[in-house]
Each structure stands twice: as C-alpha cells, then as structure tokens.
Amino acid sequence: xxxxxxxxxxxxSGFRDTDPADMxxxxxxxxxIMAVYRSFGFEPxxxxxxxxxxxxxxEFEYTDMDFFQVENSRKFSHSEAPRMALRFDLTVPLxxxxxxxxxxxxxxxxxxxxxxxxxxxxxQAGRYCEFLQADIDSLFTGSVYSDAEIxxxxxxxxxxxxxxxxxxxxxxxxxxxxxxxxxxxxPDDLTxxxxxxxxxxxxxxxxxxxxxxxxxxxxSKNPVRFLSNxxxxxxxxxxxxxxxNEDLLIYLKVKYQRAGLDTTGIVELEKMYEYCRMMGVDDKxxxxxxxxxxxxxxxxxxxxxxxxxxxxxxxxxFSGGRYDNLVSKFTEANVPAxxxxxxxxxxxxxxxxxxxLKPLGSVVDVMIMVLDRSYMPEYLLMxxxxxxxxxxxxxxxxxxxxFKTQLMRAVTNDIHFVVIVGKDxxxxxxxxxxxxxxxxxxxxxxxxxxxxxxxxxxTGT
Amino acid sequence: xxxxxxxxxxxxSGFRDTDPADMxxxxxxxxxIMAVYRSFGFEPxxxxxxxxxxxxxxEFEYTDMDFFQVENSRKFSHSEAPRMALRFDLTVPLxxxxxxxxxxxxxxxxxxxxxxxxxxxxxQAGRYCEFLQADIDSLFTGSVYSDAEIxxxxxxxxxxxxxxxxxxxxxxxxxxxxxxxxxxxxPDDLTxxxxxxxxxxxxxxxxxxxxxxxxxxxxSKNPVRFLSNxxxxxxxxxxxxxxxNEDLLIYLKVKYQRAGLDTTGIVELEKMYEYCRMMGVDDKxxxxxxxxxxxxxxxxxxxxxxxxxxxxxxxxxFSGGRYDNLVSKFTEANVPAxxxxxxxxxxxxxxxxxxxLKPLGSVVDVMIMVLDRSYMPEYLLMxxxxxxxxxxxxxxxxxxxxFKTQLMRAVTNDIHFVVIVGKDxxxxxxxxxxxxxxxxxxxxxxxxxxxxxxxxxxTGT
Numbered sequence: 001x002x003x004x005x006x007x008x009x010x011x012x013s014g015f016r017d018t019d020p021a022d023m024x025x026x027x028x029x030x031x032x033i034m035a036v037y038r039s040f041g042f043e044p045x046x047x048x049x050x051x052x053x054x055x056x057x058x059e060f061e062y063t064d065m066d067f068f069q070v071e072n073s074r075k076f077s078h079s080e081a082p083r084m085a086l087r088f089d090l091t092v093p094l095x096x097x098x099x100x101x102x103x104x105x106x107x108x109x110x111x112x113x114x115x116x117x118x119x120x121x122x123x124q125a126g127r128y129c130e131f132l133q134a135d136i137d138s139l140f141t142g143s144v145y146s147d148a149e150i151x152x153x154x155x156x157x158x159x160x161x162x163x164x165x166x167x168x169x170x171x172x173x174x175x176x177x178x179x180x181x182x183x184x185x186x187p188d189d190l191t192x193x194x195x196x197x198x199x200x201x202x203x204x205x206x207x208x209x210x211x212x213x214x215x216x217x218x219x220s221k222n223p224v225r226f227l228s229n230x231x232x233x234x235x236x237x238x239x240x241x242x243x244x245n246e247d248l249l250i251y252l253k254v255k256y257q258r259a260g261l262d263t264t265g266i267v268e269l270e271k272m273y274e275y276c277r278m279m280g281v282d283d284k285x286x287x288x289x290x291x292x293x294x295x296x297x298x299x300x301x302x303x304x305x306x307x308x309x310x311x312x313x314x315x316x317x318f319s320g321g322r323y324d325n326l327v328s329k330f331t332e333a334n335v336p337a338x339x340x341x342x343x344x345x346x347x348x349x350x351x352x353x354x355x356x357l358k359p360l361g362s363v364v365d366v367m368i369m370v371l372d373r374s375y376m377p378e379y380l381l382m383x384x385x386x387x388x389x390x391x392x393x394x395x396x397x398x399x400x401x402x403f404k405t406q407l408m409r410a411v412t413n414d415i416h417f418v419v420i421v422g423k424d425x426x427x428x429x430x431x432x433x434x435x436x437x438x439x440x441x442x443x444x445x446x447x448x449x450x451x452x453x454x455x456x457x458x459t460g461t
Numbered sequence: 462x463x464x465x466x467x468x469x470x471x472x473x474s475g476f477r478d479t480d481p482a483d484m485x486x487x488x489x490x491x492x493x494i495m496a497v498y499r500s501f502g503f504e505p506x507x508x509x510x511x512x513x514x515x516x517x518x519x520e521f522e523y524t525d526m527d528f529f530q531v532e533n534s535r536k537f538s539h540s541e542a543p544r545m546a547l548r549f550d551l552t553v554p555l556x557x558x559x560x561x562x563x564x565x566x567x568x569x570x571x572x573x574x575x576x577x578x579x580x581x582x583x584x585q586a587g588r589y590c591e592f593l594q595a596d597i598d599s600l601f602t603g604s605v606y607s608d609a610e611i612x613x614x615x616x617x618x619x620x621x622x623x624x625x626x627x628x629x630x631x632x633x634x635x636x637x638x639x640x641x642x643x644x645x646x647x648p649d650d651l652t653x654x655x656x657x658x659x660x661x662x663x664x665x666x667x668x669x670x671x672x673x674x675x676x677x678x679x680x681s682k683n684p685v686r687f688l689s690n691x692x693x694x695x696x697x698x699x700x701x702x703x704x705x706n707e708d709l710l711i712y713l714k715v716k717y718q719r720a721g722l723d724t725t726g727i728v729e730l731e732k733m734y735e736y737c738r739m740m741g742v743d744d745k746x747x748x749x750x751x752x753x754x755x756x757x758x759x760x761x762x763x764x765x766x767x768x769x770x771x772x773x774x775x776x777x778x779f780s781g782g783r784y785d786n787l788v789s790k791f792t793e794a795n796v797p798a799x800x801x802x803x804x805x806x807x808x809x810x811x812x813x814x815x816x817x818l819k820p821l822g823s824v825v826d827v828m829i830m831v832l833d834r835s836y837m838p839e840y841l842l843m844x845x846x847x848x849x850x851x852x853x854x855x856x857x858x859x860x861x862x863x864f865k866t867q868l869m870r871a872v873t874n875d876i877h878f879v880v881i882v883g884k885d886x887x888x889x890x891x892x893x894x895x896x897x898x899x900x901x902x903x904x905x906x907x908x909x910x911x912x913x914x915x916x917x918x919x920t921g922t
Contacts, residue, residue, distance in 0.1 A: 009557040068511070279845070
C-alpha cells in the first residue's frame, strides 16, 4: 500500500476489544460457567446472531429497546429482502429454535449457550452494545423443580468461583400479578407499578413512593395522580416486611388467603424455596423478595436475580425466570420453560473489581531467546521438546533481536521462564533456564533439559 | 400470550443453528485448535463483531464481496450515525486493534482468536453467511521463521486431530508478482491472471487455459483476447512442472536467475520450506505450488493453504500468508505480519464427512429417573453425590413422567447411565443403575452408590 491517507483505527462507540490478559482470565470464567452448566446436564446449543425482526420483536413490547438493524449490501437487487436484526438476548432465538424443531427435540430439553448479544443503547461507562451472555434453559418441564435447579446452578457457580457474598433473590410473577387486588388499584396500572418496582434497588425509598403516587401522563407529559395513598401504604408495607424467608412466605400466604386471593404463586414460591434448600443452597444466600419483578414481559412464574452484596450497584449478574408462553409466539404447542442468563462481561468486571480474578499473565510458559539465527535448528528442537512435555512455548522472533529487548519481552508479558542458548551454551552443550518469577537461573545439560519440568502447574488457558 | 397469529420460526437464509450433538463435537474441535495455538505461544484476543465500514472496506477492493450493513434503530435521532458492518474476517479488525494499541503491545505480538464472521454471499449448499473462524497471527515479526511456524501449527493441529491425508500448499506472492516478466505479458493483467489461477483447483485444465487466453471485456462483456499463446505456454509449463519440493524450488530459481528476475521470493520460499522441515513438518504433507496465489489482495510474501486430500472439493480449510502492509492502512508505523485462519465450520463439516469426529452423545453421563416426586430429596442428594464425583447428571423433570418416556429420553439422547429408585429400592435402601450401552443392570447399596464410579472417562465437553 502506498503512503495514503490513514483510516482512523477506532471502534464503533459502545464496542470494545478484550486484550489477551483479560481474555485469558475471561476464558477461565467461561470454562468454569460451562462446566457447572454441564454438571447439571445442560447441553450446548448455538443459534444465529442475525435473526428476522419478526422473530425478535413485535409480539413483545420492546418499543423502548434500541437494537441493531441488519441489511445485506446486495439488498438492492432483492426488493423483498427480509428485515433483520442482531439478537438482543439468547432466549428469544432459543424459543424460535424450539418451535422450529419441536417434533425432534428431547424432552425435557436442557440447553446451555454462550454467545454475544447486542443492545442499541447509548454507550455509557460500563455499559456496552455488545456483550457475552451464558444461558441455561429447561424446556418442556412440568414442575417447579426445574426453576429451583436454575437457582442451584447459580449457587454452585458462585461457590465454585470462590464468591461467598451474594444473594439470590427469588419471587413469583403470579404474586405480583395480584398486587392490584391486594393493594386496591386498577389492574391496568400493574405494568406501570412493576416498572417502578423494577428500579427499587437503584433509587431511594422516596423516589419509589413518588413513582407510585404519580406517573407521567401519556399526552401532556405532566405527572398525574397514580396509586392512592392507601394502596401505596399497603404495597410498601408488604415489600418492606422484614423477617426470615420462611416468615415472609407465611406472612404473604396468610395475607393473600385472608384477602381471598389465589395463592398458587405463593405456594409455588414456597415449593421452590424448599427445593432450593434441599439442593444445598445456603439460606444466607437466598432472599425472598416480593418487590423483585424483573424487567422483561415474558415471565409467567418463578423469577430470580443474583446480586453481589459487595457491589450492589452492578445490578443482577445472573437472572431469569419461568416463561411458559414465549415459545407459543411461534407454535400452537404448549411449551413450559424456565431459564436464566449470566451477564458474563458484567460478572467478569465485578470479579475483577473484587479481586476474585487474579491476573494470569501470559499463556506462554516458556520463551526461547534467539541469540543466533544459525542456532535455529537447536531452538526449534528445544521448542518441540518443551511443547511435547505439555507446556506452551514461543520462540522470540521480532524485528529487534537484541538480548535486552528479548528479555524485556518476556518480563513485560509475564512469561515465567526464558531459555537461553548462546555461543557459550552451544559450546558446552548446556541450556540456561531463567525463572523470571524467582530470578533463579539454572544451567542444565542438554539431556536434562529434554525432560525438564518447568512447573507442576501448566497454563490451562 | 393469547392465541394470536403465530410468527414463523424461520431463520434468515444463509444462517443456521448448531444442535447439541454437533455443538459437543464442535466444541471439542475448538478446544483442540485453541490448545495447539496456545502451545505455540499465541495469546487469546477478542474484537468487536460490529466495526466501522471505513475500517473494514474501502482501501482494499472488496467490491465483489457482499457484506452485512448495520444500523442502530435509534439512528434517526443521530443524523451523522457512522456506517457500520459485520466483520467478514478476523484479520482486518486485528490490524485495527494493533494500530490502535501500537504503543503498548508486546513485540512480537502473537494472538489467537476464535469468532464468528459474516459474508453476504448468496446462500448455497454448504455455504453460509455466518461462520466460525479460528485465527493465529504474528505481528512485528521480522523473519520467515514466523511464516514457517504458522505452517508447523497447521501440521501439528491436523496430526492432533488424527488426520493424515492433507497437503499444506506453500508459495510466495513475490514469485507470482514476477509472472508478467517471466511469461511475457502486461503487468496490468496480473490481477486478472491471478484470479484465473485462484480457481485452478475447482476447474478443468481447459478452463484455466481458456481463462488465460480470453477475458471478458469490461464494456462490451464479450470475451477479448488476453495472454498470448506463448505466455500461456510458459505459465502453464511452470505451474504444471512435476517434481519433489526441492526440485521445484531449484527449477524456478534457475529459471528466474536466467531471466534476470529478482529471486527474493524464491529464496524466502526455500528458507520457509527449510524451517518447516526443521520443525518436523513431514515432506509428504507439504507441497510447493507456484499456481497457488490466494484470493485476498493484502498478501505480500509467503502464502499457504491446506487441503484435505480426501475432500479436495471442500477447498482450503486452513490458509493465510504474510501481509506486511495491512496495518499501515491505519498507521504510519511499519508492522510486518503473518497469519492464518481455520474455517472451523468448514473443517468441522469435512471431519464429519470423513468420520474423524465420532458422535459424542450427550454431555449428560447419568440421568436420575423421577418415579415418585415425594422421593425428590433422595434424588437431589444422589444427584449431588454423582456431581461431586465429577460426572454430569440430570434429574428427569418433564411433562410426561411415565417410566417408559423417561427411559426413552435417556436412550434417544444417548445418555450412558440411568439411576432408578422406586418404591422397591427405597424400601431396601438400594439403587438400581442401568448401563444403557452394555444393557447391564446393577443393584448397589446406598453406601456403594455414594462412591460409585460410573466410568473412567468423564464427559469433558
């Protein structure tokens, strides 16, 4: 290429690269997540990132969600090109997949999936347009056991990651759906009430109360009177009730029974709580919370969110719920389903902040310095020997071949060992091995080197 | 959701899902690829799928490549929204990343990356718009050693996969660039000649000769006279020359020397061949081929492609080359670079066809049948014990809970073991374990079961 005008090497706002140091740590996190998913019997699936807009949107009201539209550059030759978009989660494409393959899928169908999803939101600190999610979902499942199992997976994963300070918050949408009857307000206002409750962890108590007492008028945009003071009082009292999980469950059950309301939701929540406990989920990591409602419209039963108690401002890092009607967007068949999603990138950032993830350095265990290109046959042979012993090895091959630059390359990239063979070593048929962590230097005979064990622990990722 | 009009659960043409059976096998392939990459010291990187069109296109003439344009759904509020597209490979985003981080990157910079890429081509059998690539690239590398290393990685990978029948074809772009001087034709016709040669493995000899003797006129679209018969004869003789790799290299060197042509390319190819041999690449898997030119415009030196000799029609499954000028699209700095890309999906399809990949069944090692929901505490405890022993376990939880359906679920999903605890077993405090592969059934005491080893080999993926 000629010296021409340079293109600015910038990214689209809201998108980013993940450099090797972070990728090594993130890959470990991903591997851990997927191993826990597998251990509960979830099988891997992959679906397309690009989907039809009719599949992703419409039926559900995502009118306030910005997304990425996709068009084929040759669309102009195809007047009836379908409208496409990048998926915003893994759940809707899963529902499509299940509907499309309904006759042949194993039942129950338990799938794990990790993949990138896209939201067209305005980029902010810590908020990206492209991020990685890791999902599990159980479909064609008939009992609340499968909901509780999702919670057990969450619990197991966090324990495996060495995290102790977290809360898995559980609730049931059927309970929320009876709030109008319970607190005495118009059922048409339920969606607006749930929208206020969904922000409860991010705002002050005053703001929640204000949000319940006034709402914005659709037309005038001015605040108009919303719930009555009595309704607000009843609702706030319920969701602020303190006590053990058992106490809260009994309290609400009695309240609903007295009010003559359907207790299906509360019985399901009790059952789910019981199963969670049976599966070894520690009560101190579980929290019944009637104010947790979840944002997405498609939930129909149990719902769950997970907070790192040291970083509550991060929001939920693992959440989901039952969505018995989502698949019926695509088929007449009845497909009960439940599942949850880990925001891998968000969890990764949180774990970094909390120092749960140690920097892992390089994938390279050993770097061979090139002191004389005529010794290359020897370097290549040594590299093969090291590799055959199970280590990751690189031979330095750069533009600047000075000793100092080569050594600095290993030091700055956090490579554990360097192997040095110059004229001295060649003459004596020895190899110098420098441990850059301990600063120890060993001189080995060529034979010793062939079977030398650099470390017990070999870089896995 | 109400009984409303159903949305058709279809995919965009050219896109597809990968079901669990294939994903399990594909994940093993991915893990193997990445492990070999690591063993040669390549570090993982991730870049964004959505990039600016100025980054991906323009400078290079991809005018005949269809791609996917991306627009934010809220673009209408932003009149100056940047033009975006889905990346069509991992190399151009890497060049952007390197230019953007040039001051802080380790040198040499060796990176491995796996990710989806997108081409807007018309969907055909075996040709998809979304596919997975796994790349390695070495940047700031000064010698042909790094090119040879890429070939050694390819060789090592194929050997690890158990593939023996493959050819890594090597050549050098500098050699091709002298074809006009060598064969006596107008240098302006070189691009058109290379385009003909690039198809040589897909067409008959006659078609190649025809392609060299006539080309389509830009304006009239009629075939017009192209290379002279003498030029065609010279070129065809060269590229059809038979002999050992050494013989071919010597032959061309002498020819070029006699013609007074620059032999830098041929000397580099010799050197690369020598390094490949030193690194243990078997001569029978290596093939010097002066007709292999590679499609992309950005190659500047050594180039390589890999064919499965049992499936030549699949085309190259692992290919690349040196591209010393690509990064200079973005920066004044000089960044020599070389690399290659595995078409993971294509390789996967090929390995399936050649039966190199055995079906791996389910990730689930053991399924616990639910014969009575009141025994759930016992089932949950057993599941935990099995999981703690390192196996993947699922508890059956479906809509249809009949014994036959549960057993069929395990059989059709290729699950190795089922655990049966009904009233009989509960009364006697025993567990029935059925090996569905051997049809053997064992009755274990509850204590034996706790430490029971189902298999020596545990499902890895």
